[in-house]
Amino acid sequence: MLQYPDAKAVVRALAPDEPVILTRPHAAARAARFFVEKFHGKSMYAVKANPSPDLIKILWDNGVTHYDVASIGEVRLLRGLLPDATLCFMHPVKTARAIHESYFEHGVKTYSLDTLEELAKITKATTDEAGNPAKDLNLLVRMRVSSEHSELSLAAKFGADLTDAAPLLQATRQHCDALGVCFHVGSQAMTPFAYVQALERVRAAIAEAAVTVDIVDVGGGFPSVYPGLEPPPLEDYFALIHRHFEALPISYSAELWAEPGRALCAEYSSIVVRVEKRRDNELYINDGAYGALFDAAHVEWRFPVCALEDDLIKPLDDFAFYGPTCDDADYMQGPFQLPEDIQADDYIEIGMLGAYGAAMKTGFNGFGATEGAIVTDEPMASLYRGDRIDPRASDNVVSLR
Numbered sequence: 001m002l003q004y005p006d007a008k009a010v011v012r013a014l015a016p017d018e019p020v021i022l023t024r025p026h027a028a029a030r031a032a033r034f035f036v037e038k039f040h041g042k043s044m045y046a047v048k049a050n051p052s053p054d055l056i057k058i059l060w061d062n063g064v065t066h067y068d069v070a071s072i073g074e075v076r077l078l079r080g081l082l083p084d085a086t087l088c089f090m091h092p093v094k095t096a097r098a099i100h101e102s103y104f105e106h107g108v109k110t111y112s113l114d115t116l117e118e119l120a121k122i123t124k125a126t127t128d129e130a131g132n133p134a135k136d137l138n139l140l141v142r143m144r145v146s147s148e149h150s151e152l153s154l155a156a157k158f159g160a161d162l163t164d165a166a167p168l169l170q171a172t173r174q175h176c177d178a179l180g181v182c183f184h185v186g187s188q189a190m191t192p193f194a195y196v197q198a199l200e201r202v203r204a205a206i207a208e209a210a211v212t213v214d215i216v217d218v219g220g221g222f223p224s225v226y227p228g229l230e231p232p233p234l235e236d237y238f239a240l241i242h243r244h245f246e247a248l249p250i251s252y253s254a255e256l257w258a259e260p261g262r263a264l265c266a267e268y269s270s271i272v273v274r275v276e277k278r279r280d281n282e283l284y285i286n287d288g289a290y291g292a293l294f295d296a297a298h299v300e301w302r303f304p305v306c307a308l309e310d311d312l313i314k315p316l317d318d319f320a321f322y323g324p325t326c327d328d329a330d331y332m333q334g335p336f337q338l339p340e341d342i343q344a345d346d347y348i349e350i351g352m353l354g355a356y357g358a359a360m361k362t363g364f365n366g367f368g369a370t371e372g373a374i375v376t377d378e379p380m381a382s383l384y385r386g387d388r389i390d391p392r393a394s395d396n397v398v399s400l401r
Ligand SMILES: *Cc1c(COP(=O)(O)O)cnc(C)c1O
Pocket: 046, 048, 049, 068, 090, 091, 184, 186, 187, 188, 219, 220, 221, 222, 259, 260, 261, 262, 263, 355
């Protein structure tokens, strides 16, 4: 892939007809090193946030050795890319064949579950042909916790309720080498207290079950920075998690795990789009709800934007976007702030799309082709750059370009 200083250089060189995904390897490397150095436990990358092989190799090269995979497709992808990585199959509902293949062919020992049925499925699918059950499983019971502090809920679908957790932990203990508890506070958790609350629930479950717990996995949810969503420093999250983990009634050798997705890759990518038409303050651009802007359309996520024409000097105004497909739902309300004289044929960079951006792309309506380029400038905002708006309020938020 060709390398450029920034998005403007890409537009000058390519005048691209299709959206261009810009990647910033240095930003992903910096995020990986931050987690590896500052989180006192294992940080496994949640592959669904962005399964790009280039990204995964950058994370590996910067110390991320564990990967949270959720489908046999992700297991095969990761095993092909990283033969020595530790893979953890953290989807609480798997097929028996996916478990069998991942255990016997890809060496996956770690699985999550939230029901007795899934426990039975895992034990059966990992029993060998001679009838010997697996003796080396790490099984993590996924607990339901509140998503109230997060922008995207993960509370409805998975997780054992507190009342069911104790018997499930006791039953799971019989079938594993290491027993764990995991949860997910929801994506883009805006305060570290989300984890404190969840760990309190874990404490209650462990106390009631009276079993030895070897792994506490605090899941994903670590935030990135977006307009209107400026979280406290990640160090605050880590400090509170460390303190509350230490206070749990678990063995001295118990391990702390986390499953960051968004926080490891949000800064890795942005996208260059072109305005194809303007109607009042609605811009028809060449990527959208069925492309990398799924969250902008479906949960009204406001990504930062920047006009790439040098001669646009007018004050900013609020714009909404339409994507390229023929569907009315291909609409992103924003508001996105751009120069008021922006017009057709102008290019825009949309930032902070490394997580749940390109990963969501479809080919609906014949759109979806993209080019790629590496850029060396900074992402539009960063949790890891250390520049502060207000050192007391926040250690990490940077001004948008
Ligand atoms: C999606 C997901 C993650 C990653 O979540 P982020 O909010 O992106 O950090 C981690 N673990 C599980 C089980 C998930 O489903």
